[in-house]
Amino acid sequence: MSTPVLSLRDLVVEIPTRTGVLRPVNGVSFDIAAGEILGVVGESGAGKSMTGNAVIGLLDRPARIVSGEVRLLDQPIQSLRGEALRRLRGKRMGMIFQDPLTSLNPLLTIGDQLTETIREHLDVGQSEARERAIAALDEVGIPAARQRIGSYPHEFSGGMRQRVVIALALCAEPELVIADEPTTALDVSVQAQIIALLKRLCRDRGVAVMLVTHDMGVIAEAADRIAVMYAGGVVELGPVREVITRPFHPYTGGLMASTPGASKGMRRLRQIPGSMPRLDALPDGCPFHPRCERAEAACRENPGPSLAACDGRAACWFPLTEPKEAVS
């Protein structure tokens, strides 16, 4: 396998507070290959968005990366700061935000915002940048791009704005795109279009996509692989079909059972009892054990095993399905 576009190894993000140090991201590792969409799911506060922000270097102070590695192709970027980091953003990694209503500057035309970004990263003149901007809008499916390039964001609908946001994130042709809840703020009918667009761009351009969402339907539709996060760690990682049909980790199983339409047949949705622990009150042992039906003494006494210990698939002492190797 060729070098992954994005590679995280044991990434730890800490927020020092008056009462102690919080770890919203605690030892996250995964790879994303070119042309692959990795879906990152989990409840609010699981560390999904924080991981994305850490990759692109947009952590709000005082949050910071304290250990681990972020590699973009072969380059470690976790310790880059200031100007060096800025050059990577937009050029080699783009980001798509949740709410297209607020992520475009209301006082600049979309053409201004596009050409500014293009000229920041590519050595082209104003007219060439404008042509590229039109092409970028065309590519994301804005009708009559040439006429609409002078329009302001408020003149577009929500779905169209999200297309503009995607065009902005991709206009300097980055290798990696972090899409942070790109469909959450959109109508359901528009969501499918945006997902289809992301998939097409990913396939056509060979971009690696980190798709952060809490929507299992979006993941099932778009992602090639899935990383399930809980309390700052990845608890399950695998090809999306396998994880959905045969989850290993009880948390993933709970997520699936509580998602309408994720499993076949009409039945009552199940809930996962309780809620995710606050970062300043993580239980000892596996962080999921207080909510887990399968928890035993080992779960309370030992922290969750690493993914690698469990066939690289799930971080659980008593997975729902025994890994193949473990059975023998």
Place this chain on the structure above:
Amino acid sequence: MLAYIIRRVAQSLLVLLVTGFVAFSMFSFVGDPIDNMLGQERTQADIDRLRGQLGLDQPFVVQYYRFLEQAVQGNFGLSYRQGRPVSDILMERLPATLELAFVSGFLALAGGIGLGIFTAIRKRGVSANAIMTVSLIGVSLPTFLIGIVLIYVFSVEMGLLPSFGRGEVVRIGGWTTGFLTESGLKALILPAITLGLYQMTLIMRLVRTEMLEVLRMDYIRFARARGIRERSVNFRHALKNTLVPVITITGLQLGSIIAFAIITETVFQWPGVGLLFINAIQFVDIPVMAAYLMMISVMFVGINLIVDLLYFAIDPRLRVDRTAAGGH
């Protein structure tokens, strides 16, 4: 938009009519002008004759109409004290006030916006905090005290700058300017600082607050995520979004710079309309007071109108036809 402009102009005219009424009422309430104009040895016949000549025997409404008719043409009658047309006296004095207001307005705007941005961007910096602390002095000290302190330090103790007057002026057509001589420029420094300091600190604090607000917006984050350089993020993306509230306040402040130049002009014996007004009050020179009142209200109303129209230039969202948007 046209309907909006027409409505605003109509409102402005209404305001001017009301202030005109107040100005006119002064003539009736502050004694009978005939008493002032005729000497001790008047006869009832003299009084009646003059009353008829001046049109003071006409009904109130007719007199008010005449006053407005004359005022529109810039004719406010003769000054009781100097016996010359009030409009001539005002025009002689106006350049001094306008030059002072222009310079201190420019100081306030440039200094206020510049320092506001600086303190917002470096919000944790030592110098930014120092500026914020010092600005409290500007907000809380009364204008005349600042003027007197400046005179004491720079004129009395250090002997660097003149403490009163306008210095040498150059006459260009009907305009006298102090910009072209060294003594004129020197004389301008202390009054301009005195007059502009309060406005500057006010604008600075306003810009800072707005800027901090805008810098938290999603589109600023998105601009950073696209690798837009900091300078452009701060000055192109953020500053423009802070300008609407800043323009509102600044417009009103420019009006008050001209109106409240009275105090500064008194402290520095600056030969402008403010000083003229103070002297007019002492001598109950009602035509001068009325003309001054009208002039200031025209300026205020005019500036407000311009400010409202500037919104359209800055914020494209307002350019949508309001009636089409549902009339709210």
